[in-house]
Amino acid sequence: MTLLDMNTFNELKESTGEDFIKELIGTFFDDAVVQMNEMKIAIAAKDAETFRRAAHSLKSNANTFGATELASLARELEMMGRENNFEVGNRLEVLKEAFESVKKELSELR
Template sequence: MTAHAMKGDRERCLEAGMDGYVSKPVRVRELYSTIEDCLHLNPAAALTDEIPVYEMHEEGEGEAMSESSNDSADREPEKDHAADTESIIDWQQAMEKSEIPVESLNELGQIFLTEAPRLLSEIREALKDNDAQSLRRAAHTLKSSAALFEAHPAAAAALKLELLGKEKKLSEAREALENLDREFDRLLPAVAAQIDSTTSEKE
């Protein structure tokens, strides 16, 4: 995924060894189709014919979502868990913004659960190797992926690493890594729980 959308950019990316190419602003149908092509997923027949552009703006991605209020001290554990999940991601808003069905969002969530740990590992390796460019690139991808699920705290943490990588402030980036790890330690189980929850509702 790239902001380079000039004539010839697609060909250059594919010639460089990329598996697919999606330019910004993101069009969900195009994104999902490219993921299917790369991972050999089944076609998303439930997608509508007209899906509007969904842009991921860097400004505002650092804004944390407000915590869900907990008015009752004796709520059931399942409800408490659901409230915690809603403070980390907003599955409903993600579906509304991207206008894809829950089944498609769940499939993207499964891909995210595989790709996010790999990107986190790339960030650690980049910091270990003092590679600011690789840090920026991995953090940018991680940020955009988290933003797709309306996971604002995690997206904000990744954005900070991206900007520090861009500015080559690796010492500060190492300090910020702790917060990134903490947010994704919360996010990944929340995504998995949301997938399980919405899958169970359909059965």
């Protein structure tokens, strides 16, 4: 089963070009690592604003590539940040796993 909405992905690829999308995917990967790290640190520091913002950006990027599952996990965390709720349980680990799967799939498409 694919983790990506291929309509969204293909549309992006066709409208921006093959070389460009490789670069864009690379930026997404790099930034996602930073964003997940920020979220981890923000939880420890009880910094809801930074947490929310990082989750928001990750969600936005996941949506750009049609990674809908990853996007909804990030969105859930963004909402928790908005409500100052740090009881995230294992959600960060789940998020990381989802990201790794998306990364694998996008790398193959690249």
